[in-house]
Amino acid sequence: MLIDNAIQEDQKQIINLLKELINSKNLEPGDKLPSERILSEKFKISRNNLREALQTLEYFGLVKSIPQSGTFIADIGVTALNGMIDDILGLPVPSFKNLVEARIFLELKGVKLAALNRTEDDLIHMENSLAEYSEKVIRGEEAVQEDLLFHLAIARASGNPTINTFMLKITPEIITNFEKHHVCDKDTAFNGIKEHIAILEAIKSQDPSEAKNAMKKHFKVLYQYLYNI
Numbered sequence: 221m222l223i224d225n226a227i228q229e230d231q232k233q234i235i236n237l238l239k240e241l242i243n244s245k246n247l248e249p250g251d252k253l254p255s256e257r258i259l260s261e262k263f264k265i266s267r268n269n270l271r272e273a274l275q276t277l278e279y280f281g282l283v284k285s286i287p288q289s290g291t292f293i294a295d296i297g298v299t300a301l302n303g304m305i306d307d308i309l310g311l312p313v314p315s316f317k318n319l320v321e322a323r324i325f326l327e328l329k330g331v332k333l334a335a336l337n338r339t340e341d342d343l344i345h346m347e348n349s350l351a352e353y354s355e356k357v358i359r360g361e362e363a364v365q366e367d368l369l370f371h372l373a374i375a376r377a378s379g380n381p382t383i384n385t386f387m388l389k390i391t392p393e394i395i396t397n398f399e400k401h402h403v404c405d406k407d408t409a410f411n412g413i414k415e416h417i418a419i420l421e422a423i424k425s426q427d428p429s430e431a432k433n434a435m436k437k438h439f440k441v442l443y444q445y446l447y448n449i
Contacts, residue, residue: 232309234273237263239305242293249295253283256291280308316397319390320446324439326386327371330378331419331435332428337379343424346373350416357409364398367409370416377423408441 238253241262253259256274260267274291277283282301285291293301314322334342353366368391375387415438422431 230269231273231276234263234265234270235277235305235309238273238277239302242301243298247293247298249293249297249301251293252289253291253293276308277305280304282308314393316394317446319394319397320442322390323387323394324442326383327374327439328432328435330375330380330383330387331423331431333378333380333383334374335423335426335428335431338377338423338426342373342377343420346370346377346420346423349373350413350420353416354413357413363409365395367412367416368395368398374419374423412438 238259241247241253241259247253253274254262256267256270260270263270274283274285278285278291282294282296282304283291284294296304338346349366349370349372353363353370356363356366372384372387372391375384378384415434418434419431419438422434
């Protein structure tokens with residue numbers, strides 16, 4: 221669910237029903253919600269639709285599902301819970317520009333952490349991803365997917381699971397838009413090989429400052445594209 225092209229109207233209605241239930245029953249952090257069967261009968265909705273709404277709330281950390289036990293309200297106050305639900309329901313559909321801005325923000329932090337935290341296995345994974353990217357570029361083939369897989373390898377090497385998770389969630393939509401809008405031409409792709417090598421060498425050397433600088437240089441084309449769309 222990529223902040224999932226905004227939440228569908230039927231899900232919004234169910235989430236509002238869940239919010240009203242929590243408030244009317246004075247449920248508190250850690251309390252268990254009624255079973256899916258009971259809720260689906262009470263709200264007169266299908267269990268599949270109910271489950272999707274609960275998964276949305278779990279994605280944002282507002283409830284927690286425990287196998288064989290049920291679904292529980294997160295350990296936050298009711299005021300914060302209500303406010304966050306209202307914010308979630310008001311989320312707009314993220315634009316391509318929004319996604320790329322988020323990617324740049326995450327990667328400039330992630331690459332510094334990767335330089336500090338990378339393991340030998342991480343380096344091997346990055347080297348393999350870079351080799352696959354380079355081979356496709358040299359053959360004159362589209363290599364957007366291989367490019368982003370190299371960046372995902374860096375996110376994993378950061379050692380920060382939150383950065384890694386966000387990168388994994390936004391990458392499919394970025395791949396689709398890169399291919400749709402032809403963001404990277406062949407000359408850019410060839411330059412990308414050199415830029416990827418520079419990023420990898422800085423990570424190998426465990427130089428976070430140089431790693432960030434190399435990533436910023438790599439993002440030059442993205443910056444130009446962003447502010448011309």
